[in-house]
Amino acid sequence: MDELSYQLISETRTPQPLQHNRTRRYDYEYKREGVVNLFMVFAPLLGQRYVRVTKQRTARDWAHLIQYLVEVLFPDAECIVLVMDNLNTHVGGSLYEAFPPTEARRLLSKLEIHYTPKHGSWLNMAEIELSVLSQQCLDRRLGTERVLAREVTAWMNARNASTTTVNLAVHHRRRAHQTQTAVSGFGNRERRDRRGIARRRRRA
Numbered sequence: 103m104d105e106l107s108y109q110l111i112s113e114t115r116t117p118q119p120l121q122h123n124r125t126r127r128y129d130y131e132y133k134r135e136g137v138v139n140l141f142m143v144f145a146p147l148l149g150q151r152y153v154r155v156t157k158q159r160t161a162r163d164w165a166h167l168i169q170y171l172v173e174v175l176f177p178d179a180e181c182i183v184l185v186m187d188n189l190n191t192h193v194g195g196s197l198y199e200a201f202p203p204t205e206a207r208r209l210l211s212k213l214e215i216h217y218t219p220k221h222g223s224w225l226n227m228a229e230i231e232l233s234v235l236s237q238q239c240l241d242r243r244l245g246t247e248r249v250l251a252r253e254v255t256a257w258m259n260a261r262n263a264s265t266t267t268v269n270l271a272v273h274h275r276r277r278a279h280q281t282q283t284a285v286s287g288f289g290n291r292e293r294r295d296r297r298g299i300a301r302r303r304r305r306a
Contacts (some may be wrong), residue, residue, distance in 0.1 A: 103143045103186050104228035105159060106236070110135035112245025126244070135245050140254065141167050142235070143175065144228040149265030151231055153258050155251045162190045165200035172212045181214050185226050188217045191244070227268045234261075 111132045118127040141157040143152040152175060156163045176182055186192050197206035218226045239257040244250045 103141065103171075103184065104190075104226055104232055105142065105164075106140045106232045107137050107159070108140055108240060108244075108250065109137050110245055110247065110250065111243040125262070132243060133245075134228050138246070138247050138250065139163065139295075140235075142228045142231070142232050143167070144231045144268075145169055146173075146227050146259050149267040150262050151228075151258060153235070155247060155254060159191065161196035164191045164201040165196045168197060168209055168213070172209050173187060179212070180210055183214045183216065185216045187226060188220075192217075207228070230268050251303065 112135050113129065114131045114133050115129040117129070120126045139156045141154040141156065141163075143154075145151070154167060167270070171184075172179075172182065194206070194210050196207050200206075201209070235254070235257060239253055245255060
């Protein structure tokens, strides 16, 4: 699982509709409507994901998501392997804050928790799914929590219907290529700087 903050943005003027040979036009002005949180739960072996929109990101919000994960999404599972980043709310104490001790222990007993490395959050496939969600659904102005939840649910249902999953090996190769390109670019820039210093010294 992973989570994402999203800035709600509404239009200050009605966009001009799509016309022949002309795309829909939006005014450059907009209005900020606050920030909400999106929880992503992704089951890669099933090709299924669940997205929940909440007003904020608190320990109790995370605890209620875990309760939903255990009781509704996977009620028959003896053990749920949960991969997530080491955020301050992603701990067993959040369950004890939200529920009585017996319920918190019951929920924890169903979980096998694995935290991603400090610089390896991309190993969490839910983060990859959030990236896809951002590109396919959130790259526009959505002004209310209700509209956001509706659009995210439509995206989730369509993606679940096709049982789309994540190929982590392909994603790893892309990340490695991006890192190599960035390092190569830094090396080229460093060499250019050194040559410039050498030329200035010769002139002096």
